[in-house]
Amino acid sequence: MEISNSKPDTRSRILQAAIRVFSQKGFHNARVEEIATEAQVGKGTVYEYFSSKEELFYQLFKSCSDAYLKSLTQDLASLNSVGDRLEKIVYLHLKFIKNHRDIARIIFQEHHELGEKLHRWIWSKREEKLNIISNLLEEGIRKGELRAVNTRVAAQVFLGAVVSVGSTIAFAGDDVPLAETTTAIVEIFLKGVGR
Amino acid sequence: MEISNSKPDTRSRILQAAIRVFSQKGFHNARVEEIATEAQVGKGTVYEYFSSKEELFYQLFKSCSDAYLKSLTQDLASLNSVGDRLEKIVYLHLKFIKNHRDIARIIFQEHHELGEKLHRWIWSKREEKLNIISNLLEEGIRKGELRAVNTRVAAQVFLGAVVSVGSTIAFAGDDVPLAETTTAIVEIFLKGVGR
Amino acid sequence: MEISNSKPDTRSRILQAAIRVFSQKGFHNARVEEIATEAQVGKGTVYEYFSSKEELFYQLFKSCSDAYLKSLTQDLASLNSVGDRLEKIVYLHLKFIKNHRDIARIIFQEHHELGEKLHRWIWSKREEKLNIISNLLEEGIRKGELRAVNTRVAAQVFLGAVVSVGSTIAFAGDDVPLAETTTAIVEIFLKGVGR
Amino acid sequence: MEISNSKPDTRSRILQAAIRVFSQKGFHNARVEEIATEAQVGKGTVYEYFSSKEELFYQLFKSCSDAYLKSLTQDLASLNSVGDRLEKIVYLHLKFIKNHRDIARIIFQEHHELGEKLHRWIWSKREEKLNIISNLLEEGIRKGELRAVNTRVAAQVFLGAVVSVGSTIAFAGDDVPLAETTTAIVEIFLKGVGR
DNA sequence: AATGAATGAGTCTTCATTCAT
DNA sequence: CATGAATGAAGACTCATTCAT
Numbered sequence: 001m002e003i004s005n006s007k008p009d010t011r012s013r014i015l016q017a018a019i020r021v022f023s024q025k026g027f028h029n030a031r032v033e034e035i036a037t038e039a040q041v042g043k044g045t046v047y048e049y050f051s052s053k054e055e056l057f058y059q060l061f062k063s064c065s066d067a068y069l070k071s072l073t074q075d076l077a078s079l080n081s082v083g084d085r086l087e088k089i090v091y092l093h094l095k096f097i098k099n100h101r102d103i104a105r106i107i108f109q110e111h112h113e114l115g116e117k118l119h120r121w122i123w124s125k126r127e128e129k130l131n132i133i134s135n136l137l138e139e140g141i142r143k144g145e146l147r148a149v150n151t152r153v154a155a156q157v158f159l160g161a162v163v164s165v166g167s168t169i170a171f172a173g174d175d176v177p178l179a180e181t182t183t184a185i186v187e188i189f190l191k192g193v194g195r
Numbered sequence: 196m197e198i199s200n201s202k203p204d205t206r207s208r209i210l211q212a213a214i215r216v217f218s219q220k221g222f223h224n225a226r227v228e229e230i231a232t233e234a235q236v237g238k239g240t241v242y243e244y245f246s247s248k249e250e251l252f253y254q255l256f257k258s259c260s261d262a263y264l265k266s267l268t269q270d271l272a273s274l275n276s277v278g279d280r281l282e283k284i285v286y287l288h289l290k291f292i293k294n295h296r297d298i299a300r301i302i303f304q305e306h307h308e309l310g311e312k313l314h315r316w317i318w319s320k321r322e323e324k325l326n327i328i329s330n331l332l333e334e335g336i337r338k339g340e341l342r343a344v345n346t347r348v349a350a351q352v353f354l355g356a357v358v359s360v361g362s363t364i365a366f367a368g369d370d371v372p373l374a375e376t377t378t379a380i381v382e383i384f385l386k387g388v389g390r
Numbered sequence: 391m392e393i394s395n396s397k398p399d400t401r402s403r404i405l406q407a408a409i410r411v412f413s414q415k416g417f418h419n420a421r422v423e424e425i426a427t428e429a430q431v432g433k434g435t436v437y438e439y440f441s442s443k444e445e446l447f448y449q450l451f452k453s454c455s456d457a458y459l460k461s462l463t464q465d466l467a468s469l470n471s472v473g474d475r476l477e478k479i480v481y482l483h484l485k486f487i488k489n490h491r492d493i494a495r496i497i498f499q500e501h502h503e504l505g506e507k508l509h510r511w512i513w514s515k516r517e518e519k520l521n522i523i524s525n526l527l528e529e530g531i532r533k534g535e536l537r538a539v540n541t542r543v544a545a546q547v548f549l550g551a552v553v554s555v556g557s558t559i560a561f562a563g564d565d566v567p568l569a570e571t572t573t574a575i576v577e578i579f580l581k582g583v584g585r
Numbered sequence: 586m587e588i589s590n591s592k593p594d595t596r597s598r599i600l601q602a603a604i605r606v607f608s609q610k611g612f613h614n615a616r617v618e619e620i621a622t623e624a625q626v627g628k629g630t631v632y633e634y635f636s637s638k639e640e641l642f643y644q645l646f647k648s649c650s651d652a653y654l655k656s657l658t659q660d661l662a663s664l665n666s667v668g669d670r671l672e673k674i675v676y677l678h679l680k681f682i683k684n685h686r687d688i689a690r691i692i693f694q695e696h697h698e699l700g701e702k703l704h705r706w707i708w709s710k711r712e713e714k715l716n717i718i719s720n721l722l723e724e725g726i727r728k729g730e731l732r733a734v735n736t737r738v739a740a741q742v743f744l745g746a747v748v749s750v751g752s753t754i755a756f757a758g759d760d761v762p763l764a765e766t767t768t769a770i771v772e773i774f775l776k777g778v779g780r
Numbered sequence: 781a782a783t784g785a786a787t788g789a790g791t792c793t794t795c796a797t798t799c800a801t
Numbered sequence: 802c803a804t805g806a807a808t809g810a811a812g813a814c815t816c817a818t819t820c821a822t
Contacts, residue, residue, distance in 0.1 A: 053793090164354055195339065247817080434799080434803065
């Protein structure tokens, strides 16, 4: 009976290696051979599990992205106040980036180099997120928690703000205090910087 | 004094062609030969003016980026109120993107595929912008126009908001009313969305 | 005595599968894995019975070719007249192709793609056939059935004629009446087309 | 003024090299790099002139084949008697093979390994030749030079005979006397081997 | 200054073959 | 005997760059 195995299955090893290599080098500068070496498998083995480099990237992107969105949705379910939920979104996003910088560098960057197909898919994901936030804001307006603002623009502002701070953590390496930064962002978004 | 020439000089033609090709295909999928053809020069001629494809991209990026920042700085000089200047920044940014979508797609996208050197340079440019905004916000705080917020975070929020809306224009093709969108963004940033 | 087995032995199953795959795709485009799948065995099993893809092809070619030649020889034994034997050769050849188009596509096509060794072996087989025919023609000349022609050339002409018509059946799919076509070929060979 | 050049143009050099390599190794065992080396050009240069290895082979095959058929047609034009023309066909075919064994090994062998497209094209060429011969035979029958035989079968017999002897020259290396062999073949075809 | 034919280092990808189970 | 996951040598093809004209 095999309970646990010190050597995880090959497919996972390849995906993990791919995360490391893609996040450091980007898609075009990553070499399939390097991913294979990093995963301690032969070059051909990569192709046993993924039909091409592009497919490997796509699968990686999709699984990471889906996992992120799923966990986000779950954690929001228990909260009532719109403000709390916005705060949770920011907190989870920044925490995710801190803990999974490699993955973050992959799924939160723009990918204009990868052909229309993936590009469209990524933008559709962005639209999904914008819709989630829009709906949240509309709910807030209905409930009287928020002012009657243009929710499409406000959603873009909110998402942009979060991504901007997140990028600074992921790419510039800023090591910020999570709780405080979260509070700061949400406070600005809710109260504004004006006097 | 430079007298206008019906046949713009070769270097400019190459840069213009490069803008078109890079913005449509991205750096890695752009072919030097295609840029040369587009510029109506021979492939070798490109190398008379730029030592490599990467150098061409860098020069292109730098000149576009500098021109943008310079015009931005000029236009801000005449304004006194911090709020007016923030509004101007947003307006000019969105207008620039609308009018120069090609260039915008180049200088406002992330470039993680281009190796450390250029990557660092681009992030340093981002830091410049963040500093400009930070300073502006600090000035606002000193003058009593703004609340005493964390200016580093607030600058990131502001920049993120602007870039986010700009991206939607540049990449998704949203055709938004400039003045209204500008007002909406700045209002949210100053007053917040909260009640 | 071999008792019929509902599950024929593995080696035969592999050979049968190889006939199907090689005849449809040719040697280079045939995949060992496809042959294994077709034979309902594992990829490694093929190598239990044949040391390499080339060896598999060789064994296949040899067994099919030998079986064909053996049956041909047997069927000729009972005939006395040279003309009858020539007619039998043509008839059996065309019938074989009609009934075993797959095998025919393998053993009656040229194989210049397979390296010197196999190439030589195949040409030696051709020489065998030419010799059988030559001897037959010489016998016919001795017996006074045939004119004194150059038997080497005549054998090549006869073999070429038969192969040519056979190819049309095997590769182009011509569905010809066996008896009539056989008669036509032999008549031309014996009487010529001249008046 | 450039009258002649000891170094023929690159495209021709590649084609010549391709003839040598393809005829010795066959399509699949030929290496693009080997062709390039043989042509004294870089590997990439081959791709400046031919979009792929397959395209190179196709162009080579087509040009050689067309040139052969064209010269054949021209040489036949001046002859009246059907017998003379059949003889000419045989003679030219064997002579061509003797003088251009490399090309012959390419254009007169079967190519079942090269995918449907080329395969079909080659069979259509074979049909062309069969039709030319058929028409010739029909003319002979009308003129009373020949017996009323099945011209489709007779054409296949004739073509098969010629190809068979030609193959022996091209692949087995038989060095036959051209005139005599030609006469022998045609005589068998016209008079038959029977008494 | 301008050119574009020539180049070859660098990559992805295939697939026959092996071997631990 | 049987297997199929793993392998890596081998090869087609790309494209930034050079240089003779």
